[in-house]
Every structure is written in C-alpha cells, then in structure tokens.
Amino acid sequence: MVRVQQTKHALGSEVVLTLVGANEQWLQKTIEELWQEIRLFEQTFSRFIADSELSYVNQRAGLPVEVGPEFIGLTEAAKEMSLRTDGLYDPFVLPALQRAGYKGSWPAPEISEGTLDFSSRDAADPADIMVTPQTVRLPANTALDFGGIGKGYLLDMLAERLQVGGCTDFWLSLGGDIVVQGRDSDGEAWNIGIASADATGLAAQIENHQGQRMAIATSGTIKRRGPGWHHLIDPRSGKPADTDVLTATVCLASAIEADVYAKCLVVLGSSGATAFMQGHAIATAVLQTSDKHDKLKIIKIGI
Amino acid sequence: MKRYQLTNNQQEGNTTVLTMVPATPAARLEFRAGQYVAVGFRQGSRRSPMRCFSLTSAPGAAGTLQIAFRRQGNFTDAMARLRIGDSLFVAGPFGSFCVPPEQQYPLVYLAAGVGITPFVSLLRDQMARGLQIPTTLLYSCRTLDDMPFAPELMQLAQDCPWLTVRFLVTQLPGTFQPHPLVVPGQFTEAVVQQFFAADADYYICGPKGYNKLASQILEQNNTPPEQIHTEAFGQGSKLGIAGFALQKVVYSLVAVALLIGMGGVFALDTIKSSRQASAAKNNPTAAQKATTPSSSSANTTTGTTSTDNTAPNSTSSDTSGTSSTSNDATASGNSSSTTNSTDATPYSQPVSSVS
Numbered sequence: 288m289v290r291v292q293q294t295k296h297a298l299g300s301e302v303v304l305t306l307v308g309a310n311e312q313w314l315q316k317t318i319e320e321l322w323q324e325i326r327l328f329e330q331t332f333s334r335f336i337a338d339s340e341l342s343y344v345n346q347r348a349g350l351p352v353e354v355g356p357e358f359i360g361l362t363e364a365a366k367e368m369s370l371r372t373d374g375l376y377d378p379f380v381l382p383a384l385q386r387a388g389y390k391g392s393w394p395a396p397e398i399s400e401g402t403l404d405f406s407s408r409d410a411a412d413p414a415d416i417m418v419t420p421q422t423v424r425l426p427a428n429t430a431l432d433f434g435g436i437g438k439g440y441l442l443d444m445l446a447e448r449l450q451v452g453g454c455t456d457f458w459l460s461l462g463g464d465i466v467v468q469g470r471d472s473d474g475e476a477w478n479i480g481i482a483s484a485d486a487t488g489l490a491a492q493i494e495n496h497q498g499q500r501m502a503i504a505t506s507g508t509i510k511r512r513g514p515g516w517h518h519l520i521d522p523r524s525g526k527p528a529d530t531d532v533l534t535a536t537v538c539l540a541s542a543i544e545a546d547v548y549a550k551c552l553v554v555l556g557s558s559g560a561t562a563f564m565q566g567h568a569i570a571t572a573v574l575q576t577s578d579k580h581d582k583l584k585i586i587k588i589g590i
Numbered sequence: 591m592k593r594y595q596l597t598n599n600q601q602e603g604n605t606t607v608l609t610m611v612p613a614t615p616a617a618r619l620e621f622r623a624g625q626y627v628a629v630g631f632r633q634g635s636r637r638s639p640m641r642c643f644s645l646t647s648a649p650g651a652a653g654t655l656q657i658a659f660r661r662q663g664n665f666t667d668a669m670a671r672l673r674i675g676d677s678l679f680v681a682g683p684f685g686s687f688c689v690p691p692e693q694q695y696p697l698v699y700l701a702a703g704v705g706i707t708p709f710v711s712l713l714r715d716q717m718a719r720g721l722q723i724p725t726t727l728l729y730s731c732r733t734l735d736d737m738p739f740a741p742e743l744m745q746l747a748q749d750c751p752w753l754t755v756r757f758l759v760t761q762l763p764g765t766f767q768p769h770p771l772v773v774p775g776q777f778t779e780a781v782v783q784q785f786f787a788a789d790a791d792y793y794i795c796g797p798k799g800y801n802k803l804a805s806q807i808l809e810q811n812n813t814p815p816e817q818i819h820t821e822a823f824g825q826g827s828k829l830g831i832a833g834f835a836l837q838k839v840v841y842s843l844v845a846v847a848l849l850i851g852m853g854g855v856f857a858l859d860t861i862k863s864s865r866q867a868s869a870a871k872n873n874p875t876a877a878q879k880a881t882t883p884s885s886s887s888a889n890t891t892t893g894t895t896s897t898d899n900t901a902p903n904s905t906s907s908d909t910s911g912t913s914s915t916s917n918d919a920t921a922s923g924n925s926s927s928t929t930n931s932t933d934a935t936p937y938s939q940p941v942s943s944v945s
C-alpha cells in the first residue's frame with residue numbers, strides 16, 4: 288500500500304490531503320481531482336472573491352438568483368444547521384463580522400481590497416431564505432456567509448467522493464478540520480491529535496480503531512483575531528462571543544455537524560456546553576478553557 | 591473561455607450525453623439553438639485540446655449546456671469518462687445554424703447520425719418558445735441502436751401536432767414490426783419528395799457525403815440556395831485539430847526555450863566556478879565560504895524532509911505546496927519502511943486545530 292500526501296494553501300488555510308491505496312498513479316490523479324474540487328468550492332463560496340457565486344448572490348439580496356446545484360445544497364444545509372442549533376449557527380453573521388473588523392482574507396483581515404463591504408446590512412432568519420431547485424433568494428439587505436459551515440460541508444463531499452471512487456483509506460485536513468477513514472499504509476489506525484490552545488503540543492489524541500469515517504473539527508478564538516475582536520460572532524448579541532472557551536473540538540461522523548457544533552460550543556462557553564452536547568449527541572469532544580488567571584484547562588469528553 | 595461543471599454523464603449505446611452548468615454565474619455562456627461550442631477538459635496538469643460539439647440544450651435553461659457525441663477515439667473516450675463535478679472549459683458559441691426568431695415558413699430538418707444534435711436544440715427551443723411552425727424532421731441512421739435522442743423525438747412527435755418525425759433506418763432486424771415513425775431504407779430523393787415543400791427552409795446536418803446528397807436533391811428540385819442551410823459535421827473539427835497543432839508548437843517552443851535557458855545557466859555556472867577556483871588560489875577563506883553546502887528543504891515550510899523510499903514529488907498546481915509518497919515495502923504489511931517515513935514526514939498523522 289502507498290500513502291500519497293499533498294499540502295497546499297487554500298480556503299485561507301493549510302490544506303492537507305492524504306490518500307492510501309495500492310495504485311500510486313491513481314492516488315495522484317485522485318488527489319488532483321480533489322484539488323480541483325477545492326478550488327471550485329473556493330471560487331464559488333469565498334466572500335473574498337468579488338465574482339464568486341456567493342458575492343453574486345449577496346449583491347442581489349432580495350431577488351431570486353439562479354445558482355448552481357452546489358450553492359443550493361450548501362444553502363439548504365445552512366438553513367438546516369441553523370434550525371438544529373436554534374440559531375446559534377447563523378449564516379447571516381457576515382455584516383457583524385465585518386463590523387467587528389474581519390474584513391479581508393486571513394491572515395490579512397485588515398486588507399479588504401477586493402472584498403465587498405456588507406457591514407451595513409441586516410441579520411435575518413435563515414428560514415426566510417427562499418430556495419427552489421434552481422434559485423436562491425435572500426431576504427433584502429442581508430448578506431450570506433458560509434464561514435462556519437463551508438469546510439465541514441466540503442469535507443463531507445470530498446470524503447464521499449473518495450468513498451464512491453473506491454478510495455476508503457484517507458485523511459483530509461482543511462485548515463485543521465479533519466475527516467479520516469480507514470487506515471494508514473502500514474495498516475495502523477489513524478491517530479488524530481488535537482492541538483493544545485497554548486501551542487505547546489497536543490491536548491489530546493483520538494485513535495480511530497474501527498476505521499469508520501470520523502470528522503473532527505476544532506473551533507476557537509485563538510487564531511483569527513485582531514485588536515478587540517475575534518471571528519466567532521455570537522448571533523444573539525451580534526458581537527464576537529464573550530466566552531471562556533479558547534477552543535472546542537467535536538468528533539462526529541459528519542464533518543458539517545462537527546464544524547458547526549464546535550463553533551456553537553465556543554459561543555456557549557463551558558457553562559452552556561454540556562447541555563448542548565447532550566442535546567446534539569456529541570459523545571466525544573475536547574474543551575480548552577481559560578480561567579480569569581489565564582490558566583489553561585483541558586476538559587475531555589469521551590476520550 | 592468559460593468554466594463549466596459536469597452535472598450528468600449519460601451513456602446511450604455508443605453515444606455520450608454530457609450536461610454541465612456554469613461554475614459561476616459569470617461563466618454562463620449565452621447561445622442560440624443550433625450553435626456549437628468548443629469544449630476541453632483537464633488532463634492531469636494540462637488542458638486537453640478543444641473540440642467542437644453542437645449543443646443539444648435549448649437556451650435559457652438555467653445556463654445549462656448539453657452536448658452529445660459518439661465515442662470514436664482517445665479524446666471522446668476521455669470525455670465519456672468524465673465524472674459529475676469535473677470541470678470543462680467551454681469557448682463560443684459559434685456557428686449560424688439557427689432558425690431566425692421571426693421564422694414564418696415551414697422547416698424541414700435533414701439529419702444523419704450524430705448530426706441530430708443541433709436539431710435537438712432547435713426543437714427543444716421551438717417547444718420552449720411555443721414556436722408552432724410546421725416542422726418535419728427526417729433522421730437517417732444505420733440501425734435502431736444508432737439513434738440518440740430517439741425516445742425524446744418520438745415523444746415530441748406525439749405531443750406536438752406541428753411536428754412530423756420520421757426515422758430512416760438502413761438496417762432493420764428481420765423481426766422488426768412496422769412502426770408509423772420508422773421508414774425502412776436509405777435517405778433518397780423519393781423519401782425527401784414525400785415531405786418536400788417549395789417554401790420551406792431546409793436545414794441539413796450530417797457527414798459530408800450526406801450533406802452533399804441532400805443539397806443535390808434539393809437543388810434538383812429547384813430549391814433556392816438561400817433556403818438551404820448546411821452544417822458540416824465531424825467530431826475532428828478544424829478548430830480542435832488546429833488547437834492541438836498549436837499546442838504541439840507551443841510545447842516545442844517551450845522545450846527549446848528551456849533547453850537554451852538550462853544551457854545558459856550551465857555556462858554561467860561553469861564560468862563562475864572557474865573564477866572562484868582561480869580566486870581560491872589567492873584567498874582560501876572566500877572559497878571555503880562559497881563551497882559551504884546550503885540546506886535544501888524545498889519541500890516543506892517546517893524544514894523537515896521525507897525519508898520515504900520514493901523521492902518527494904513537486905506539485906504542479908498554481909499554489910506552492912508539498913507532496914510526499916511512502917511505500918509499504920512488504921506485502922505482509924511490515925511497517926519497517928513506513929515507520930521511518932512516519933517519524934520524519936511532517937503530516938504523518940492528522941492534527942485538528944483552530945481552522
């Protein structure tokens with residue numbers, strides 16, 4: 288068995304694709320196809336690309352806009368996840384995010400050239416997004432963003448594509464959101480590390496004994512931040528979440544759920560996290576919190 | 591050139607039907623029914639040549655494009671293997687094999703084999719626009735298996751009183767039962783005369799020989815030239831072949847340029863080395879500094895290198911990146927070779943961190 292791995296910068300972060308199989312040439316070809324998917328996804332859904340489909344839709348808020356099937360799919364998923372989290376996940380946080388200071392693409396958020404400014408737009412109820420098989424209509428004066436859900440959605444899509452294409456042993460990382468399946472080229476189970484919030488090493492490790500598909504997403508306030516702000520907006524206040532959780536890692540079969548729920552745990556803070564995890568069948572998670580003395584505390588659930 | 595994404599790949603006998611949507615709204619291509627486009631796709635790190643295909647889709651269907659073709663060689667075989675989600679590159683539209691919006695006279699469509707494709711678009715467009723002009727389609731094929739879109743055309747014939755469809759089939763099985771829409775035999779003057787109309791506009795699309803025969807029949811029946819519209823059909827279009835030839839020339843020029851460049855670098859390097867060697871005779875310290883080997887870790891930003899059995903590959907994408915390959919040396923799964931690479935490879939195991 289051969290392991291093939293490629294690393295590139297995409298989606299504003301480091302992307303690592305690792306495939307295992309018997310035919311190296313086929314793996315190389317498959318990886319190239321995955322890069323194409325990622326590039327296409329970015330060109331469709333990036334709010335930092337002025338002619339992306341997302342930017343196109345946002346500029347026409349209030350009007351029905353013809354979009355591709357992928358856009359329809361992700362929009363439906365965003366509506367569903369908003370419903371499941373009682374609005375804690377909100378695809379309409381973009382105006383608040385830009386008002387907070389996250390304007391341009393990371394790691395240079397202050398450089399907003401080329402990015403459309405929607406900071407004056409309103410929030411809205413995702414249930415009011417009208418979706419038909421070919422069109423999407425946003426409520427007027429709103430702006431959509433898939434920042435809290437896109438990577439998870441894409442990971443699920445890539446994993447499914449690999450599975451259907453016959454590749455059943457892989458791990459993929461989109462900026463630290465991960466999906467694993469199967470085993471490494473030596474037959475060993477994948478070991479997934481969870482980075483410590485103080486960057487001293489690993490806070491925990493999860494071994495995927497069974498080899499089933501597993502998604503691990505980590506969200507937090509330690510990375511995309513600037514003076515007085517970070518990128519996780521609490522939809523309830525419209526401001527960066529005031530929370531003791533530095534990072535939250537969630538492990539589930541679905542990457543989109545792991546992605547969204549990890550963010551929700553950060554927004555809720557450690558006091559609200561337990562009830563949320565129980566209500567959403569999250570059996571494996573890691574919360575890294577800081578107390579008023581900035582002391583790091585690691586809480587492992589199911590590990 | 592616009593980028594499209596494949597949404598459907600249907601195989602009907604020897605014919606492949608590909609349906610695609612624009613990758614972004616800006617990529618949407620506007621066209622008229624009856625026109626054709628040039629299509630290419632990605633082959634590894636390079637783009638394939640472009641080949642021309644008539645569109646079978648009608649304009650206005652959410653920007654969707656559809657093409658159909660026979661699998662006849664490497665290019666069409668590769669196109670037929672494209673998967674849903676794959677990207678295609680589309681240029682155009684080209685051609686004027688179109689029915690004017692103000693058309694009032696009857697239409698007679700003469701199609702042979704895969705030359706049916708522009709007529710599928712024209713008929714779908716007529717349906718969509720409610721253009722109920724008396725229209726006759728004579729579709730010539732060798733066998734019953736050779737008739738892409740036949741079920742749809744039969745249904746159209748049933749649903750549209752303004753449309754008459756006949757399939758002219760040369761080779762019918764002995765067990766074939768008569769069918770009102772199927773005419774046994776070849777495309778001949780006698781058949782055409784059954785559906786001839788002096789004031790009709792005739793649209794002809796098929797292989798060269800068929801087009802020539804059809805035009806001759808019409809001219810012999812005193813059809814004015816301005817009422818005869820012909821589209822030559824062959825999947826090895828001039829555009830595609832010219833594109834491929836151009837690609838060969840470009841690659842050759844690039845190869846020559848690279849060789850010249852390498853030769854120049856080698857020459858400069860040789861000159862530099864000989865100068866340094868002569869300088870070293872006078873100043874040993876400068877020479878020592880000059881010959882200190884530089885660390886090479888072009889693969890990874892963290893500076894680690896792979897100790898795999900195979901040399902790391904450089905990526906061929908538009909953004910810089912790294913790649914590595916490791917082999918399991920034994921069939922039994924003994925991990926001795928992969929253990930080393932696991933220890934040294936930067937991303938031997940996944941690590942979840944804030945994205």
